[in-house]
Amino acid sequence: MNEALKHIEFHHDNADGWIALCKKDESYNTGFKQYHYKPEQIPEVLSKWKGEDCYFSMNTFYKPLRRVENIRQLRSLYVDIDCHARKEPLTPEQVLMWLESEHFGVTIPEPNYMIYSGRGLVLEWMIEPVPYKALPLWQAVENFLCSQLKELNSDSKATDAARIFRIGGTVNSKNKNMVRIDYRHNFIYTLRQIQDDYLPELKSRKKKDKQESGNRTNKIKHMFNTYTLHFERKEDLLRLIKLRGYDVNGNRSNLLFLFRYWSSLYYGDSEMALERTLELNAEFTEPLSEREVEQITKSAEKAFKDKNNAELNNKVRKQGHKAGAGYNFTNEKLISMLGISMDEQRHLKTIISYEEKQRRKTVKRRENGIVERSQYINEQKNITNERVEAIRKLISDNPKIKNKEIAELLSISPRRVGQLKKFL
Template sequence: MGNVLEKATRHFFFQHNDADGWVTIAKRENGVYRQRHYKPEEAARRLSEWLGEDVYFSQNTFYIPQRRIENIRQLRALYSDIDFYLLNLNVEWILGSVELLIKDGVIPEPNLIIFSGRGIVFVWLLEPVPYQALPLWQVLENNFSEKLAKIGADKKATDAARIFRLAGSTNGKNGEMVEVEYRHEHRYDLRQLQYDYLPELNPDRQKKKGRPKKVVQLHNVYRLHFTRLRDLAKLVQLRNYEVDGFRETICFLYRYWSCCVLNDPEEALEHTKAFNEQFTRPLPEKEVVRATKSAEKAWAARNNAEANRLAIEKGYPGAGYNLTNAKIIKWLDITREEQQQLETIIDGREKQRRNTIYQRQKRRETGVKPREVYLAQEREKTDDKLHLLQDALAQNPGSSVRKLAEITGLSKSAIARLLKRMKSTC
């Protein structure tokens, strides 16, 4: 037991030492995951309770104790799950192929390799970054997965909420112990990985005519779906989870955007079921599955080349649901006050309000005074000019506008305006 616990502890803290947020530890029992969430320091005391068959832990952390994509706090690793047994490939060949890719600069060297009993997981540790970097993280994750697709990389195991087996546990399918090979401790910088492996996303790269935009578009579309998913969760929270009358629509949208973000319909459905359970009065599980089934079909169509071609021929941007903010706001009856708390599901008025605040802040940062201060200072300047003119008139009664301008140094038009103001106040 001691040796097994040491293996588990080393693996856990190799990835999550000084981590911020909650880490999920899970165990599969009778085909169902039992999971708990711990802060890293507490996990050290609880790992021994989880040892045994089919034990997993999350590669990234969450800001609340719920393992869902919209709750990501820190992105701490990239990974690729290689199911080589499905292709009847051998471990030595897989490792040799990856070494060649590393040597050729196709992928960086992984920090560790998890031998899970029936597969291999390559893990690249990152300098922790917040959830805002998730779109870039996902593009890199997909990029590495595509490069390793020929050796069995699982394209569904690419979401940031993914869990993998913990060293020291055993694989329940064949009884083999999970082992880890540690390569190095250097944590990669996400931006540096972008510059090294995603040149098409580099902002300072010289644009060329006909340059492929696929990666850039995927980055932007993913950002939109992820942010809308977070907005949906925020909206439910703002309503204190009392969403009767909107439950079916909310679950439908949640399942669709989860499919788009996770790229795994089964995982998306499980997340949707868990999301529904937060409601004050949740829908029955069968109703959740039935009411949101079309969301998965739309996602599948969105990823189908022929379906996209037909949709574009009909004048749509593509297959799947291309929902406008106006339609979402109408469906969910989102108030103006609620929109102020959301990131992207907002109407034109809220967008303009934010832009006004942004421009005002920008002016202040560049030294431009707020309007109230500016007007006050202008009034003070006018009063000073008025006193100057009054003194000139007292000493030179009956002087012409031209003469008063020479005495005071003010323009003739300024003198005329001040004289007019003096008359109106008399």
């Protein structure tokens, strides 16, 4: 139990939010017994979470529900290596030798610690906690780290922010091996540091001209705009479903299809996206069967594969479709498909009409103290009329007064005085 507590406290030092503790239990419908605790409660309850197949969440949640959309703090990055499942199986020790000779400090930073999970190896990097809004950047870095270790059979399905891994000091029931932890260092990384040091598209160059700098900036914008767009699209669906109180009978098929498609593009994995889609479906007031969900979202899987097919993408772009293969819905199409009202659009970020965009621009201008054009024109007319009347009175009192003198009295230019006299 001391090993388990040491593991969780090392990982969640000064954490904020709920931590999920899980244990395999066939008596539960999900096959998992799962509860959430505040960090300070862990020492008291951990004795109930011992023995075989015990796990805890890598990140924390703002409410006791282990879902990506409930993330409170993103506290770590991780890569799960299924070395036993390679075509040419390796032991965790052999994998570690490979990592130390080929990867640590070269293609990826050295992890803070590693979990010997019984048959595989999990690498863990502790980061300065960041909130949910940093999820697109976090996912980009997470996917990058996983991709660097593909040759070692890294698991792309274990890259979501709600992931759980085994607790040190517990037992893997598949082979009865004890889960052990290899602590390497306690340096806390930042997302930006890993991004700058290891992501090829973002590596800084000391000597670059303005053109090179511009190209690099465009790459960064394109990369993260893509992650952010897919993230915000699926988040808009969640907002819409919540606004409708999860009573979405008339739109279940379209909502689930779009959610799986955008989740696939965001996670880079259609099967993981299907898991999230099934979880979403279960929250509907009248959910579909799992088989129905798989059938109606099957085309999302195909579109995702097409989108990741370089040859097909080039072919489609040559035909005049700049966005490439896959589905590329306009906002107008999405609003029509889902029957989104103007009132609902006010709560969404990206799936909005031209009218809603203009409304937001107007609100922003007003908040920044920028008046509307019609109001500005009326205000200028009033100012002009007031100045004309002032000039009329000055000339009436002193017919020989010069434009320069009028200009000084009214704090305007002599030329403007000449223009205003035309209105007399």
